[in-house]
Amino acid sequence: MKRINIIKSILFTSTIILGVSCTNLDEEVLDGVVLDNAGGGTVNSASLLVSAYEGLRGFQDQDKMFALDEMSTDALVGPTRGGDWDDNAKWRQLHTHTWAPDNIEIRNAWNSLLSQVYNCNLVIENGTATQISQARFLRAFYYYNVIDLYGQAPYREAGSSLEADPKVWTRQEATAFVISELEAIIGSLPARVAGDASIVNVDAAHFLLAKLYLNKGVFNAADAAGPYTFEAADMTKVVTHVDAINSSLATDYWDNFKPTNNTSPEIIFSSKNIRGGQGGGIQSRWRMGMHYQQTPDGWNGFATVAEYYNKFNPNDRRIKNSDQYIIDAFGNNVGFQVGQMKNGKNRDEFGRDKDASGALYTNIPAGTVNLKDRKGNPLVFTAALTLITGGATLETAGIRSQKYIPDEANVGTPENDYALMRYSDALLMKAEAILRGGTGVNDLTKFAQLVSRTNVAGTVPTTLDAIYTERGKELWYEGWRRNDMIRFGKFLEQRELKPYVSDARYILFPIPADALFNSNLKQNPGY
Template sequence: MKRINIIKSILYTSTIVLGVSCTNLDEEVLDGVVLKETGGTVNTASLLKTANEGLRGFQDQDKMFALDEMSTDALVGPTRGGDWDDAAKWRQLHNHTWAPDNIEIRNAWNSLLSQVYNCNLVIENGTAGQIIEARFLRAFYYYNVIDLFGQVPYREAGSAVESDPKVWTRQEATAFVISELEAIIGNLPARIINDASLVNKDAAHFLLAKLYLNKGVFNAVDPAGPYTFDAADMTKVVTNVDAINSSLATDYWDNFKPTNNTSPEIIFSSKNVRGTSGGGIQSRWRMGMHYQQTPDGWNGFATVAEYYNRFNPNDRRIKNSDQYIINAFGNNVGFQVGQMKNGKNRDAEGKDKDANGVAYTNLPAGTINLKDRKGNLLIFTPALKLVISDAKAIESAGIRSQKYIPDEADLGAPENDYVLMRYSDALLMKAEAILRGGSGINDPVKLAQLVTRTNVAGTVPTTLAAIYTERGKELWFEGWRRNDMVRFGKYLEARELKTYVSANKYILFPIPADALFNANIKQNPGY
C-alpha cells in the first residue's frame, strides 16, 4: 500500500505540496495518515488538529513573523559581535537584500503550504463540519501566501500527489479565497465567549475585510503599484466589519495577558495551554530581553528608534507599568529603554541565589539597577547599528520589546493565546475603507474608546495618513506592519537603518529554489 508521511519533515512535506518529483513515497506513517486513493483511510480529525496547531507557526520569532515585521521599519535583528548573525538572514530581511536562499523565506513558504495540504486532505475526506473548518483554515493560510509571495500553487480535488500542482496568479488566488469564504460563512458557528481559537463567523468576516481592503494591491498589474482601490470593494470591507459581533477590551493589555482568552476583542487566536504548548509565544518576551532580566532573554531583536519615537512616551500601548508587573519582572511590559531593574528576588547581576546557593527572598523587584555580564549598568539605548562590534553596546544597544505579558506560572510554555485577529484592527480597516471611497458610517464611540484607552490625549484618526500612523501604534508586532506599509506605498521607502529606496522586486518575496522544480511555478520578477 502506498503511504505518505504528512509531517515527517517540513522539507519532505513541501515537496509533496509543491510538486517536486519524489521517487520513493513508501514512507513510514508517523501520524496515522493513509490516503483513500490507495485503499486506506484518512484520519481527518488528526489532520484538522494539525492544521489548527499549524497556526502556532505565527507565534515564533522566525518564518511569517520575521517576514511581516523584520522587513519593515519596526523590527531589526542586528548582529551582536559573534552572535545573532545567522548567515546575515535577519539583516537581509531588514535591509531588503534577501535572495531565494534566505532560510526564513523558505520556511515560511513550507509552513504555510504544508498546512494547506493538510486542509486539502480534510476537505476531500472529512465530515461536513470538518470540511467547513478546513476550508476556513485553508483560506487563512492561502491569504498569507498571496500576501507574501503573490502566486499560489494549488491542487484540484482528486489529483494525484505525484503530479505538479497548478498555479494561480495573485488575482486568481484572491478571487478564489474570497469566493471560498463567502460560500462557507453562513455555515460557520458564532464566536464562542472566552475561546476565539475556534474557527468562527467573525473570523471569516475579518478575513474577508482584509482581502477586500488589499484587493487593489493583490490585483495590481505591477505588485509594487500603483494601486487602485475600488469603491465597491471598500464597501465590502465596511459590510464585513459591521457584521462582526465584537467589542473593544477596556484595557489594551487585556489582549495580551496570560488569560487573554477572556478579552472580547480577540476575534481569532492560536490557543495555548500552560505547560503543554505555546513554546513559540515566549519569543515575544525573550527575543530582545537581556540574559539578566526577568524573564531572562536572548538579547537579540530590537525596535528601531524611528518607529518607537512616533509614540507618546506615556502611551499605555508601549508602557504597561502596573505594579503587579513591576513586582514580578522589575520593568514595564511593552517597549523597554533606559536603565533596567531587577526582577522578583533577583540581584543586580540577575542572580536569584547568593554565593551559598540560598534563594533571595528580600530583594524588592524593580529597585536594583541591573548590570550586564561584564558588570556595566544595563542601560538599553535607542542608538542601533545593523552590525554591533562595541563590547558594551553588544548587550545594551537597541530598544527592547515585550508584546505579551509573561506568564509567571510558566515562562516557557505559557497560557497566553496568540492573537491573529483583533477588533481594533477591524475598526481601523473600516475607517480606512470609508476614506478610500467605501459607503458606511464609522462608530464614533468605539473609535473614541480606541483612542482614549491609550492613556494619552488624542483624536480619532480622520485621514489616511492618520490611519496609517494609528495602525503602526495599535498593532505593533502583530504581523500586519508589512501588509500596511505595502498598501500605503511606504514599504520600499528609505528609513533609519535602510537609507535607500528598495527595488520594486522586494515588494514580494522570492519563490524558494526547491519549489521551482514544479514546472508550473515561475520565479517572481527580479530574482
C-alpha cells in the same frame, strides 16, 4: 498498503524537503495519515484538523511569517551582536531588503503555510460537514498569507495525482478563490465562543473577508509594486463585513495580551495555548529582545528601530504598561523597554536568584536593583543601534520589546493565546475603507474608546495618513506592518538602517529555490 510520504506531496511543489528524496515513497508518515496507492486508505480527518489548527502556532514564533511580516519593515531589526545573531545574515537581509531565494526564513514560511494547506485539503476531501467548513476557513487563512507574501499560490484539484506537479494560481486568481471560499462557507460557520476565539467562527470569516477586500487593489494590481486602485465597491465590502462582526473592544489594551487573554472580547481569532503544554513559541514575544539577566531571562537579540519607537508618545499605554503587579513580578514595564533595567523579584544585580553559597535570595523587591550586563556594566538599553554591533554596546544597543505579558507561573510554555485577529484592527480597516471611497459611517463611540485607552490625548483618525500612523501604533508586532506599508506605498522607502529606496522586486518575496522543481511555478520578477 503503501505509505505515501506527506512531506513529498506537502507544499504542492513536488520538491525535496527536509532531505526527503522525491522518489522515496516509504518514509515515515506524518500526522498519522496513511494512503494506499489509489488514495483509498484511511484518513483521520479529526487528527488532521487538529494539525491544521496547530499550524497556526507557526505565527507565534520569532521566525518564518513573523520575521517576514515585521523584520522587513521599519519596526523590527535583528542586529548581529558580536558572534551572536548573525545566522548567515538572514535577519539583516530581511530588514535591509537584500534577501535572495536562499534565505531560509523565506523558505520556511513557504513550507509552513503550504504544509497546512495540505492538511486542510485532506480534511476537506475526507471530513464531516463541520470539519470541512473549519478546514476551508483555515485553508483560506493560510492562502491569504501565501498571496500576500509570495504573489502566487500552488494548488491541487481534488483527486489529482500526488505525483503530478501542482497547478499555480496567479495572485488575482488566488485572491478570487479565497474570497469565493469564504463567501461560500460564511453562512455555515458558528458564532464565536465566549472565552475561546481559537475555534473558527463567523466573525473571523468577516474579518478575513474585510482584509481581503481592503487589499484587493494591491493583490489585483498588474504590477505588485503598484500603482494600486481601490474600487469603491470593494471598500464598501470592507465596511459591510466589519459591521457584521459581533465584537467589542477590551477596556484595557493589555487585556489582549495577558496570560488569560482568552477572556478579551476583542480577540476575534486566536491560536490557543495551554499553560505547561503546547505554545512555547509565544515566549519569543518577550524573550527575543530581553537580556539574559532580566526577568524573565531573554535571548538578547531583536530590537525596535528608534525611528519607529519615536512615533509613540512615551506615555502611550500600548508601549508602556507599568502596572504594579507587573513591576512586582518582573521589575520593568512591558511594552518597549529603554533605559536602566531593574531586577526581578528576589534577584540580584546580575539577575541571579542564589548567592555564592547556593542560598536563595529573599526579600529583594522587584524593581529596586539596577541590573548589570555580563561584564558588570549598567544594563541600560539605548535607542542607538547599528546592524552590526559590538564592544561596550554589545548587550545594550537597541530598544527591546514585550508584546505579551509574560506568564509568571510558566514563562516557557505560557497560557497566553496568540491574537491573530482583533476588533481594533477591524475598526481601523473600516475607517480606512471609508476614506478610500467606501460607503459607511464610523462608530465614533468605539473610536473614542480606542483612543482613550492609550492613556494619551488623541483624536479619531480622519485622514489616510492618520490611519496609517494609528495602525502602526495599535498593531505593533502583530504581523500586519509589512502589509500596511505596502498598501500605503511606504514599504520601499528609505528609512533608518535602510538609507535607500528598495528595488520594486522586494514588494514580493521570491519563490524558494527548491519549490521551482514544480515547472508551473515561475520565479517572481527581479529574482
